Amino acid sequence: DSGVTQTPKHLITATGQRVTLRCSPRSGDLSVYWYQQSLDQGLQFLIQYYNGEERAKGNILERFSAQQFPDLHSELNLSSLELGDSALYFCASSASPGQGYGYTFGSGTRLTVV
Amino acid sequence: DQQVKQNSPSLSVQEGRISILNCDYTNSMFDYFLWYKKYPAEGPTFLISISSIKDKNEDGRFTVFLNKSAKHLSLHIVPSQPGDSAVYFCAASPLNLYGGSQGNLIFGKGTKLSVKP
Numbered sequence: 001d002s003g004v005t006q007t008p009k010h011l012i013t014a015t016g017q018r019v020t021l022r023c024s025p026r027s028g029d030l031s032v033y034w035y036q037q038s039l040d041q042g043l044q045f046l047i048q049y050y051n052g053e054e055r056a057k058g059n060i061l062e063r064f065s066a067q068q069f070p071d072l073h074s075e076l077n078l079s080s081l082e083l084g085d086s087a088l089y090f091c092a093s094s095a096s097p098g099q100g101y102g103y104t105f106g107s108g109t110r111l112t113v114v
Numbered sequence: 115d116q117q118v119k120q121n122s123p124s125l126s127v128q129e130g131r132i133s134i135l136n137c138d139y140t141n142s143m144f145d146y147f148l149w150y151k152k153y154p155a156e157g158p159t160f161l162i163s164i165s166s167i168k169d170k171n172e173d174g175r176f177t178v179f180l181n182k183s184a185k186h187l188s189l190h191i192v193p194s195q196p197g198d199s200a201v202y203f204c205a206a207s208p209l210n211l212y213g214g215s216q217g218n219l220i221f222g223k224g225t226k227l228s229v230k231p
């Protein structure tokens with residue numbers, strides 16, 4: 001157990017729908033990062049939060065949004081889902097935003113859009 | 115445009131031999147380079163890192179070499195063990211406009227290592 005908890009582990013939904021993925025960071029970590037891993041792709045950085053504030057944005061679609069709550073858990077919202085959104089979504093956490101190493105990853109949420 | 119490239123999707127090595135995984139990058143504005151290991155149905159786990167001001171870092175059986183002029187790094191595993199079979203991701207930590215770490219990591223597509231007994 002890495003200490004980063006992601007729920008649900010698996011999600012199957014239809015095109016056009018909206019889903020919410022949840023992440024609880026490791027105890028004491030203030031930064032949360034979201035990554036997407038599609039087939040044949042590496043881990044694509046989506047977005048980073050630090051202590052409730054958005055810190056950096058990567059290749060996140062406008063249909064996707066995220067937030068980090070006062071208790072530091074984070075949610076990634078994916079709407080108007082398309083088949084191409086099927087992927088593994090990973091959350092990671094670290095103690096501080098400038099710490100570009102030593103991320104701790106969760107085990108991921110596998111999203112299947114049918 | 116991929117800034118971090120792992121050109122070998124897979125690598126097969128005999129147990130006890132050396133495994134060499136390669137990674138190339140196109141941007142000089144990175145302060146750290148990292149390797150992560152990923153088993154199926156698990157998230158990536160941090161393996162070893164190297165600062166951009168160093169050229170070698172060693173941790174047990176794992177050594178990372180950085181060649182800045184060639185924008186190339188490699189991970190050496192000696193000796194390789196069957197338990198090392200996994201997908202290995204190379205990652206780089208980009209600098210922000212002020213010269214500090216941006217916080218996020220840029221990953222390559224990974225190399226699947228198979229170590230045969």
